[in-house]
Amino acid sequence: MNPHRRSIFVKTMTFLVYSFLYLPIFVLIIYSFNSSKTNILFEGVISKFGDLQIVDGNVLQSPCGPFHWFCELAKNKEVRSAAGNTLEIAFISTISSTIIGTLAALALSRYNFKLKPFSEMSLYIPIVIPEIVMGIGILTFFSQVFNYLNSLIGLQGDARLGLGLFTVIVSHIAFSVPFVVLVVRARLQGMDQSYEEAAMDLGANELTTFFRVTLPMLLPGVLSGGLMAFTLSLDDFVITFFTNGPGSTTLPIYVFGLLRKIITPQVNALSTIWIMVVFTVVLLLQWLQNRESSHK
Amino acid sequence: MSDFAVELRDVVKSFQTPEGGWINAVDHVDMKINNGEFFSLLGSSGCGKTTSLRMMAGFEWPTEGEVFIAGQPQGKKPPFQRPVNTVFQSYALFQHMTVHQNVAFGLEMEKVPSKQITERVGKALEMVKLSGMDKRYPKQLSGGQQQRIALARALVKLPSVLLLDEPLGALDLKLRKEMQLELKSLQREVGITFVFVTHDQEEALTMSDRIAVMSHGKVLQVGPPIEIYERPNCKFVADFIGDTNFFEGVVTGIDDKKVTAHIPLLNSTLVGMNTGGVRLNDKVVISVRPEKIRLTETCVLTYNCFEVNVKSSAYIGSDTRLEVESERQRIKIWEQNHISTLDPRAYHQGEVKAFATILPENALVLPAE
Numbered sequence: 001m002n003p004h005r006r007s008i009f010v011k012t013m014t015f016l017v018y019s020f021l022y023l024p025i026f027v028l029i030i031y032s033f034n035s036s037k038t039n040i041l042f043e044g045v046i047s048k049f050g051d052l053q054i055v056d057g058n059v060l061q062s063p064c065g066p067f068h069w070f071c072e073l074a075k076n077k078e079v080r081s082a083a084g085n086t087l088e089i090a091f092i093s094t095i096s097s098t099i100i101g102t103l104a105a106l107a108l109s110r111y112n113f114k115l116k117p118f119s120e121m122s123l124y125i126p127i128v129i130p131e132i133v134m135g136i137g138i139l140t141f142f143s144q145v146f147n148y149l150n151s152l153i154g155l156q157g158d159a160r161l162g163l164g165l166f167t168v169i170v171s172h173i174a175f176s177v178p179f180v181v182l183v184v185r186a187r188l189q190g191m192d193q194s195y196e197e198a199a200m201d202l203g204a205n206e207l208t209t210f211f212r213v214t215l216p217m218l219l220p221g222v223l224s225g226g227l228m229a230f231t232l233s234l235d236d237f238v239i240t241f242f243t244n245g246p247g248s249t250t251l252p253i254y255v256f257g258l259l260r261k262i263i264t265p266q267v268n269a270l271s272t273i274w275i276m277v278v279f280t281v282v283l284l285l286q287w288l289q290n291r292e293s294s295h296k
Numbered sequence: 297m298s299d300f301a302v303e304l305r306d307v308v309k310s311f312q313t314p315e316g317g318w319i320n321a322v323d324h325v326d327m328k329i330n331n332g333e334f335f336s337l338l339g340s341s342g343c344g345k346t347t348s349l350r351m352m353a354g355f356e357w358p359t360e361g362e363v364f365i366a367g368q369p370q371g372k373k374p375p376f377q378r379p380v381n382t383v384f385q386s387y388a389l390f391q392h393m394t395v396h397q398n399v400a401f402g403l404e405m406e407k408v409p410s411k412q413i414t415e416r417v418g419k420a421l422e423m424v425k426l427s428g429m430d431k432r433y434p435k436q437l438s439g440g441q442q443q444r445i446a447l448a449r450a451l452v453k454l455p456s457v458l459l460l461d462e463p464l465g466a467l468d469l470k471l472r473k474e475m476q477l478e479l480k481s482l483q484r485e486v487g488i489t490f491v492f493v494t495h496d497q498e499e500a501l502t503m504s505d506r507i508a509v510m511s512h513g514k515v516l517q518v519g520p521p522i523e524i525y526e527r528p529n530c531k532f533v534a535d536f537i538g539d540t541n542f543f544e545g546v547v548t549g550i551d552d553k554k555v556t557a558h559i560p561l562l563n564s565t566l567v568g569m570n571t572g573g574v575r576l577n578d579k580v581v582i583s584v585r586p587e588k589i590r591l592t593e594t595c596v597l598t599y600n601c602f603e604v605n606v607k608s609s610a611y612i613g614s615d616t617r618l619e620v621e622s623e624r625q626r627i628k629i630w631e632q633n634h635i636s637t638l639d640p641r642a643y644h645q646g647e648v649k650a651f652a653t654i655l656p657e658n659a660l661v662l663p664a665e
Contacts, residue, residue, distance in 0.1 A: 194388035197382070198382070198384060198390075199401070200376045201353060201375045201376070202376075202450075203405030216392045217391065
């Protein structure tokens with residue numbers, strides 16, 4: 001039998017898999033250009049630029065043309081603040097978890113210490129336990145600690161410590177670190193220890209060795225670990241849902257809130273932008289990994 | 297200056313096995329390496345040669361005993377405080393740095409002024425015949441060139457001892473032979489003590505001033521190549537270095553120079569050199585190198601001469617390698633083909649009978665283990 005022959009079955013399956021994966025996304029993107037306000041029926045693309053003209057709930061003409069919902073979105077203060085929060089959380093948690101994760105990966109693969117088996121286990125548990133369990137756990141932890149601190153210092157009213165940006169950032173760091181460790185460790189395992197030994201042999205102490213040899217050689221791993229942490233933070237819903245507070249609403253939380261009211265094509269426009277951002281990050285990640293493998 | 301470049305005094309290195317037990321990778325080793333010497337640590341994998349080298353470099357610390365470099369006890373000094381440099385088996389060139397940056401790295405760590413660095417790096421690259429390659433990256437170089445860069449990177453620091461961990465292992469045979477000679481002449485040129493780890497006996501014999509043969513964490517024999525090959529002090533060394541025949545027997549007569557042993561498989565006695573360490577009635581092995589046995593039409597000696605049947609012979613150009621049998625003893629004999637003829641009988645082809653003579657000075661009597 002010719003191994004290159006593509007059977008009808010394989011073709012059908014391939015078509016179905018890709019349809020399930022990408023058709024919803026495709027439809028979602030198309031709907032962000034919908035002229036209907038309701039997002040139930042597709043009533044055509046807003047084709048004309050000009051002053052806003054609405055007939056029977058259908059947008060016929062807009063200053064932004066087909067990008068009407070994107071413009072509406074840009075005017076939406078809540079969306080802007082949620083996007084700002086999301087990015088702030090993503091940046092701070094990515095940088096922190098990348099540093100912590102890289103150091104942890106180094107400790108686990110280059111040093112021996114008493115609690116190593118325990119540290120290894122405990123690092124990987126957040127990857128396997130359900131996110132909702134972790135969310136509840138973190139929420140319980142924060143409320144206990146804040147209650148204790150509030151009564152200890154005697155804080156009153158608005159001065160009381162509570163959930164907010166800080167708690168979201170801390171929880172995002174907590175669930176990103178294991179992923180960074182995983183990626184960086186894989187890179188470290190493939191990196192012969194003799195490079196570090198050579199550096200020390202040539203007179204570099206541990207710190208110089210780290211910055212001049214280990215880190216530069218590890219950089220592709222560290223960067224892909226960081227990008228992973230970034231995408232994880234960007235679209236996290238469950239844990240953020242438990243740990244956010246007033247003023248720290250993120251985009252996923254905001255969208256979820258919208259869904260319970262009216263779904264306007266604004267949500268689609270938002271999702272479209274979002275998909276583009278994540279898609280770019282994933283492409284960047286791929287490119288980094290390809291470059292790394294072609295360098296070996 | 298101290299008498300010895302490196303000295304290991306009763307050094308033990310224990311490692312924990314995965315099963316939780318302890319194993320001595322290096323087991324009470326004493327070793328004295330002279331200044332300016334090309335010294336090889338030879339043994340099969342797991343014999344402790346690399347661990348010994350790593351203890352000199354400071355990558356491992358002895359469990360017991362002390363490593364001295366230039367007379368100074370090293371204790372638990374880290375590698376960056378020791379006056380030694382290492383050439384790694386994998387070369388360990390920094391992939392993200394150019395050749396120049398690689399070689400300059402060690403000098404930068406010493407805070408040598410940049411003008412001098414450029415000068416010294418240039419000289420080091422010239423020494424390994426790679427001038428003009430300084431802007432390349434290691435990946436753009438061949439295996440042999442990378443090897444030279446690794447050498448230059450270590451030598452540019454002018455260490456008192458250069459440690460080499462099987463540096464030629466990754467090269468192909470022809471290049472390896474070239475590099476052996478080059479390394480040897482380089483060592484003479486710079487006059488730095490080289491400690492060279494290898495599992496390749498031919499490599500060790502070619503390059504070394506002295507060789508230490510190691511097995512199971514212990515040093516069995518230390519000596520110049522000739523001594524190691526011609527006067528192995530035990531069965532393991534005789535077996536490990538080169539090829540040899542072992543005749544197992546029991547001592548029946550002994551004087552200062554000679555030992556007579558009864559060899560049951562030969563159904564006869566064999567006279568060999570007394571190398572010390574054996575007594576009357578001891579079980580012994582007599583080691584005879586295959587190239588030192590003479591095959592003749594008639595006996596040349598009144599003793600140590602055995603009628604043999606040629607079982608097989610392989611003509612390999614310079615030599616003919618024969619498998620012969622006398623009584624129940626199998627013997628390997630290598631005859632040099634020093635006359636040129638097309639007559640197959642000259643090469644003992646086919647089933648022929650002949651006499652094998654072993655001169656007593658070519659038969660080393662060693663204790664059976």
